Amino acid sequence: MFEALFSLIAATGLLLGSPGPAPLALAASGATFGVKKSTGFLVGILLGLCVAIVGATAGVAALYSAWPEARLAVQICGALYIGYIAIKIATASVLDRDQSTAARPPSLLDGFIFNLLNPKAYAAFLAIFSQFLLPIEESGFSYVATGLVCLVVAAVVDFTWLCLGGSLRxxxxxxxxxxxxxxxxxLLMVAAVLFVFLR
Incomplete structure (x- = not known):
């Protein structure tokens, strides 16, 4: 069990912590608006991740196999929304002497929609649940435990990205x-989205 847990934590950390749209958006928001003002965005991203976890366990892969155009539609919507967040970050005002900005940081709702439409999140959890499911006898509990571990790892990884961005403030x-x-x-956020489309 310990080996399976370690493998799950390592895989989740690598899959969700690699520089994709969500980590880069968190780092950018932390650098632009500060860690405190970006906390709502972080919470929204984690709530969106909960939906991705449930979606992966409920068979999003089966839906996408049956209707490939659904996958493309979600990818296009996700790419457009990630582009919107990228523009919001790129065009934010320069800090004034009071360390405030004229622009508003991405909100909790922005974070939720961001990860709700983030194809990388669904792909990561499909891989995790197919390869690193915790070996617990009760199948339902195995999925719940695996999902909770993934969420805790994601929270640590995402908060780390936010703080790394905040250190650039x-x-x-x-x-x-x-x-x-x-x-x-x-540009890195947009490149991460293009990478998903071109794979």
């Missing part, structure tokens, strides 16, 4: 550096 008092960092994060 002092650079945002310099307009040129702030613009370069924000636009770089936004």
């Amino acid at each position: 002092p650079l945002f008092h310099k307009p040129k550096q702030a613009r370069v960092i924000r636009v770089s994060f936004a």
Whole structure:
């Protein structure tokens, strides 16, 4: 059981912690708006992840196999929404002396919709549940326990990305550096989405 748990934690950390749309958006939001103001966005992303976990266990793969156009529609909606968040981050105002910004940070609802439409989240959980399901006799409890472990790992990984972005915040008092960092994060988010489409 310990080996299975360790494997699950490692796989979840690698799959959800790799630089994809959600980690990059959290880092960008932390750098642009600060960790405290981005907490709602983080909570929304984790709530969206809960839906992805339930969706993966409820057979999203079967739905996508039966209706491939449903998968494409979700991917397109997700890509457009991730693009919207990227633009919001890239065009945020430079910090003033009071360390506030004119633009509003992404909200809890933004985070929820973001991960609800994030194809990487569903793909990650389909892989996790097919390869790293905890070996518990009761099948239902096995899925619940695996999902809870995944959610805890995701919370730690996502909070780490948010804090890493927040550590760049002092650079945002310099307009040129702030613009370069924000636009770089936004372009990386778009590149992560394109990578999913081109695979």
